[in-house]
Amino acid sequence: MKKPSNEMKLIFPSLSENESFARIAVGGFISGANPRIDELNDIKTAVSEAVTNCIVHAYRDAVGKIELTARLADGVLYIKIRDRGCGIEDVKKAMEPLFTTLPGEERSGLGFSVMESFMDSVAVRSKPGSGTAVTMTKKLRTKI
Amino acid sequence: MPVYITEKGEGAIVAKITGEIDHHSARWLRMDIDTAISDKSPKKLYLDFSGVSFMDSSGVGLVMGRYKNMRERGGSVSLINMPEYIEKVMSLAGMDRLLSEGKERQI
Numbered sequence: 001m002k003k004p005s006n007e008m009k010l011i012f013p014s015l016s017e018n019e020s021f022a023r024i025a026v027g028g029f030i031s032g033a034n035p036r037i038d039e040l041n042d043i044k045t046a047v048s049e050a051v052t053n054c055i056v057h058a059y060r061d062a063v064g065k066i067e068l069t070a071r072l073a074d075g076v077l078y079i080k081i082r083d084r085g086c087g088i089e090d091v092k093k094a095m096e097p098l099f100t101t102l103p104g105e106e107r108s109g110l111g112f113s114v115m116e117s118f119m120d121s122v123a124v125r126s127k128p129g130s131g132t133a134v135t136m137t138k139k140l141r142t143k144i
Numbered sequence: 145m146p147v148y149i150t151e152k153g154e155g156a157i158v159a160k161i162t163g164e165i166d167h168h169s170a171r172w173l174r175m176d177i178d179t180a181i182s183d184k185s186p187k188k189l190y191l192d193f194s195g196v197s198f199m200d201s202s203g204v205g206l207v208m209g210r211y212k213n214m215r216e217r218g219g220s221v222s223l224i225n226m227p228e229y230i231e232k233v234m235s236l237a238g239m240d241r242l243l244s245e246g247k248e249r250q251i
Contacts, residue, residue: 017168019168020166020168023198041198048166048200052167055167056167106174106205106209107205108202110204110233110236114236117236
Protein backbone atom coordinates (compact mmCIF):
# COMPACT_ATOMS: atom_id res chain seq x y z
CA MET A 1 0.00 0.00 0.00
CA LYS A 2 1.25 3.45 -0.85
CA LYS A 3 2.34 5.49 2.15
CA PRO A 4 0.03 8.48 2.63
CA SER A 5 1.62 11.88 2.21
CA ASN A 6 2.33 14.10 5.17
CA GLU A 7 1.48 17.78 5.10
CA MET A 8 1.63 20.86 7.27
CA LYS A 9 0.75 24.51 6.99
CA LEU A 10 2.08 27.39 9.05
CA ILE A 11 0.92 30.98 9.03
CA PHE A 12 3.09 33.47 10.86
CA PRO A 13 3.79 37.22 10.81
CA SER A 14 6.76 38.59 8.87
CA LEU A 15 8.95 39.16 11.92
CA SER A 16 12.64 38.43 11.51
CA GLU A 17 12.71 36.11 14.52
CA ASN A 18 10.41 33.82 12.51
CA GLU A 19 13.22 33.10 10.02
CA SER A 20 14.68 30.58 12.45
CA PHE A 21 11.23 29.35 13.50
CA ALA A 22 10.30 28.55 9.88
CA ARG A 23 13.47 26.60 9.07
CA ILE A 24 13.41 24.70 12.36
CA ALA A 25 9.73 23.81 11.80
CA VAL A 26 10.49 22.44 8.32
CA GLY A 27 13.50 20.58 9.72
CA GLY A 28 11.22 18.99 12.31
CA PHE A 29 8.61 18.16 9.68
CA ILE A 30 11.05 16.19 7.51
CA SER A 31 12.91 14.55 10.40
CA GLY A 32 10.64 11.50 10.16
CA ALA A 33 11.92 10.88 6.63
CA ASN A 34 15.49 10.50 7.96
CA PRO A 35 17.11 13.09 5.70
CA ARG A 36 20.87 13.26 5.47
CA ILE A 37 22.50 16.09 7.38
CA ASP A 38 23.59 17.86 4.20
CA GLU A 39 20.06 17.64 2.77
CA LEU A 40 18.62 18.97 5.99
CA ASN A 41 21.05 21.91 5.89
CA ASP A 42 20.24 22.61 2.24
CA ILE A 43 16.48 22.62 2.88
CA LYS A 44 16.74 24.78 6.00
CA THR A 45 18.92 27.27 4.14
CA ALA A 46 16.50 27.47 1.19
CA VAL A 47 13.53 28.00 3.55
CA SER A 48 15.45 30.69 5.41
CA GLU A 49 16.13 32.51 2.13
CA ALA A 50 12.51 32.41 0.97
CA VAL A 51 11.13 33.56 4.33
CA THR A 52 13.75 36.33 4.56
CA ASN A 53 12.68 37.58 1.11
CA CYS A 54 9.09 37.91 2.40
CA ILE A 55 10.29 39.88 5.43
CA VAL A 56 12.87 42.07 3.71
CA HIS A 57 11.18 42.69 0.37
CA ALA A 58 7.50 41.70 0.25
CA TYR A 59 6.55 43.36 3.52
CA ARG A 60 9.31 45.94 3.54
CA ASP A 61 7.35 48.66 5.33
CA ALA A 62 4.76 46.54 7.10
CA VAL A 63 4.16 43.27 8.89
CA GLY A 64 2.06 40.78 6.96
CA LYS A 65 1.29 37.10 6.97
CA ILE A 66 3.58 34.46 5.53
CA GLU A 67 2.07 31.08 4.62
CA LEU A 68 4.35 28.08 4.54
CA THR A 69 3.05 24.76 3.26
CA ALA A 70 5.19 21.63 3.31
CA ARG A 71 4.25 18.25 1.89
CA LEU A 72 6.20 15.04 1.83
CA ALA A 73 5.06 12.35 -0.58
CA ASP A 74 7.01 9.43 -2.06
CA GLY A 75 10.28 10.80 -0.75
CA VAL A 76 9.82 14.20 -2.39
CA LEU A 77 9.57 17.33 -0.29
CA TYR A 78 7.38 20.12 -1.64
CA ILE A 79 7.51 23.55 0.02
CA LYS A 80 5.45 26.58 -0.83
CA ILE A 81 6.10 29.95 0.80
CA ARG A 82 3.74 32.73 -0.07
CA ASP A 83 3.09 36.30 0.93
CA ARG A 84 0.51 38.94 0.07
CA GLY A 85 3.11 41.68 -0.11
CA CYS A 86 4.31 44.07 -2.80
CA GLY A 87 5.13 41.41 -5.42
CA ILE A 88 8.04 41.40 -7.87
CA GLU A 89 7.98 43.51 -11.04
CA ASP A 90 10.56 41.45 -12.90
CA VAL A 91 10.97 37.91 -11.55
CA LYS A 92 13.69 36.99 -14.05
CA LYS A 93 15.82 39.94 -12.97
CA ALA A 94 15.15 39.28 -9.27
CA MET A 95 16.48 35.76 -9.72
CA GLU A 96 19.76 36.86 -11.27
CA PRO A 97 22.73 36.11 -8.98
CA LEU A 98 23.91 39.12 -6.95
CA PHE A 99 20.92 41.24 -7.99
CA THR A 100 19.55 43.17 -5.03
CA THR A 101 17.32 46.18 -4.60
CA LEU A 102 18.89 46.82 -1.18
CA PRO A 103 22.68 47.10 -1.65
CA GLY A 104 23.02 49.51 1.27
CA GLU A 105 21.66 46.93 3.68
CA GLU A 106 24.33 44.34 2.98
CA ARG A 107 21.94 42.02 1.16
CA SER A 108 24.06 39.81 -1.04
CA GLY A 109 21.46 39.23 -3.76
CA LEU A 110 22.00 35.50 -3.49
CA GLY A 111 18.66 34.39 -2.03
CA PHE A 112 17.25 32.82 -5.19
CA SER A 113 20.68 31.47 -6.20
CA VAL A 114 20.89 29.61 -2.89
CA MET A 115 17.36 28.24 -3.34
CA GLU A 116 18.13 27.09 -6.88
CA SER A 117 21.47 25.54 -5.90
CA PHE A 118 20.21 23.75 -2.82
CA MET A 119 16.83 22.51 -4.06
CA ASP A 120 15.91 20.43 -7.12
CA SER A 121 13.42 22.95 -8.46
CA VAL A 122 12.33 26.50 -7.67
CA ALA A 123 9.33 28.24 -9.23
CA VAL A 124 8.32 31.83 -8.54
CA ARG A 125 4.92 33.29 -9.28
CA SER A 126 4.42 36.94 -8.50
CA LYS A 127 2.05 39.79 -9.22
CA PRO A 128 2.93 43.35 -8.25
CA GLY A 129 0.58 44.49 -5.51
CA SER A 130 -0.73 40.98 -4.83
CA GLY A 131 2.21 38.98 -3.55
CA THR A 132 4.62 36.21 -4.39
CA ALA A 133 4.59 32.43 -4.13
CA VAL A 134 7.82 30.43 -4.16
CA THR A 135 7.49 26.70 -4.71
CA MET A 136 10.48 24.42 -4.17
CA THR A 137 10.93 20.67 -4.37
CA LYS A 138 13.68 18.30 -3.36
CA LYS A 139 13.88 14.55 -3.56
CA LEU A 140 15.28 13.16 -0.35
CA ARG A 141 17.99 10.58 -0.82
CA THR A 142 17.91 7.42 1.19
CA LYS A 143 20.21 7.48 4.15
CA ILE A 144 23.05 5.01 3.87
CA MET B 145 24.52 34.86 19.35
CA PRO B 146 27.65 36.54 20.71
CA VAL B 147 30.86 37.37 18.93
CA TYR B 148 34.06 36.75 20.85
CA ILE B 149 36.82 39.19 19.97
CA THR B 150 40.42 38.31 20.70
CA GLU B 151 43.66 39.94 19.63
CA LYS B 152 46.05 37.84 17.59
CA GLY B 153 49.59 39.05 17.40
CA GLU B 154 50.26 42.54 16.19
CA GLY B 155 47.47 44.37 14.43
CA ALA B 156 45.13 41.44 14.02
CA ILE B 157 41.89 40.50 15.69
CA VAL B 158 39.84 37.32 15.58
CA ALA B 159 36.05 37.62 15.68
CA LYS B 160 34.68 34.23 16.62
CA ILE B 161 31.02 34.10 15.63
CA THR B 162 28.76 31.65 17.46
CA GLY B 163 25.22 30.43 16.80
CA GLU B 164 23.19 30.99 13.65
CA ILE B 165 23.72 33.67 11.00
CA ASP B 166 20.58 34.87 9.29
CA HIS B 167 19.03 38.23 8.46
CA HIS B 168 17.72 38.51 12.04
CA SER B 169 21.05 37.91 13.77
CA ALA B 170 23.31 39.56 11.17
CA ARG B 171 22.52 43.10 12.29
CA TRP B 172 23.81 42.41 15.82
CA LEU B 173 26.88 40.60 14.55
CA ARG B 174 27.62 43.47 12.21
CA MET B 175 27.41 45.96 15.06
CA ASP B 176 29.67 43.92 17.37
CA ILE B 177 32.34 43.29 14.75
CA ASP B 178 32.33 46.89 13.48
CA THR B 179 32.66 48.17 17.05
CA ALA B 180 35.74 45.98 17.51
CA ILE B 181 37.19 47.26 14.22
CA SER B 182 36.65 50.87 15.33
CA ASP B 183 38.09 50.26 18.80
CA LYS B 184 41.16 48.26 17.83
CA SER B 185 41.86 49.46 14.26
CA PRO B 186 43.33 46.12 13.17
CA LYS B 187 45.18 45.60 9.90
CA LYS B 188 43.82 42.11 9.67
CA LEU B 189 40.41 40.73 10.64
CA TYR B 190 39.94 37.00 10.98
CA LEU B 191 36.33 35.85 10.93
CA ASP B 192 36.18 32.51 12.72
CA PHE B 193 33.18 30.34 11.74
CA SER B 194 33.94 27.33 13.94
CA GLY B 195 31.05 28.17 16.29
CA VAL B 196 28.45 28.80 13.58
CA SER B 197 25.73 26.16 13.35
CA PHE B 198 23.73 27.64 10.47
CA MET B 199 24.25 30.32 7.84
CA ASP B 200 22.21 31.57 4.90
CA SER B 201 23.15 34.26 2.37
CA SER B 202 22.87 36.93 5.08
CA GLY B 203 26.29 35.64 6.17
CA VAL B 204 27.66 36.49 2.73
CA GLY B 205 26.36 40.04 3.15
CA LEU B 206 27.98 40.17 6.58
CA VAL B 207 31.36 39.15 5.16
CA MET B 208 31.06 41.52 2.17
CA GLY B 209 30.29 44.42 4.50
CA ARG B 210 33.25 43.70 6.82
CA TYR B 211 35.51 43.21 3.79
CA LYS B 212 34.49 46.66 2.53
CA ASN B 213 34.97 48.21 5.96
CA MET B 214 38.46 46.73 6.34
CA ARG B 215 39.47 47.64 2.77
CA GLU B 216 38.50 51.26 3.39
CA ARG B 217 40.88 51.22 6.35
CA GLY B 218 43.65 49.61 4.35
CA GLY B 219 43.17 46.25 6.05
CA SER B 220 42.11 42.78 4.98
CA VAL B 221 39.83 39.91 5.99
CA SER B 222 40.38 36.17 6.20
CA LEU B 223 37.77 33.54 6.84
CA ILE B 224 38.90 30.69 9.08
CA ASN B 225 37.60 27.42 10.48
CA MET B 226 34.72 27.28 8.06
CA PRO B 227 32.49 24.19 8.14
CA GLU B 228 31.70 22.64 4.76
CA TYR B 229 28.03 23.66 4.70
CA ILE B 230 28.99 27.30 5.23
CA GLU B 231 31.66 27.12 2.56
CA LYS B 232 28.94 25.93 0.19
CA VAL B 233 26.99 29.18 0.65
CA MET B 234 30.14 31.34 0.52
CA SER B 235 31.31 29.71 -2.70
CA LEU B 236 28.13 30.82 -4.48
CA ALA B 237 29.38 34.39 -4.08
CA GLY B 238 33.04 33.55 -4.67
CA MET B 239 33.71 34.49 -1.05
CA ASP B 240 35.49 31.23 -0.40
CA ARG B 241 38.57 32.92 -1.94
CA LEU B 242 38.90 34.76 1.36
CA LEU B 243 39.56 31.47 3.09
CA SER B 244 42.78 31.96 4.96
CA GLU B 245 45.88 30.77 3.07
CA GLY B 246 44.01 28.85 0.44
CA LYS B 247 42.18 26.13 2.23
CA GLU B 248 43.70 26.42 5.66
CA ARG B 249 41.03 26.27 8.33
CA GLN B 250 43.15 26.73 11.41
CA ILE B 251 44.77 29.90 12.65
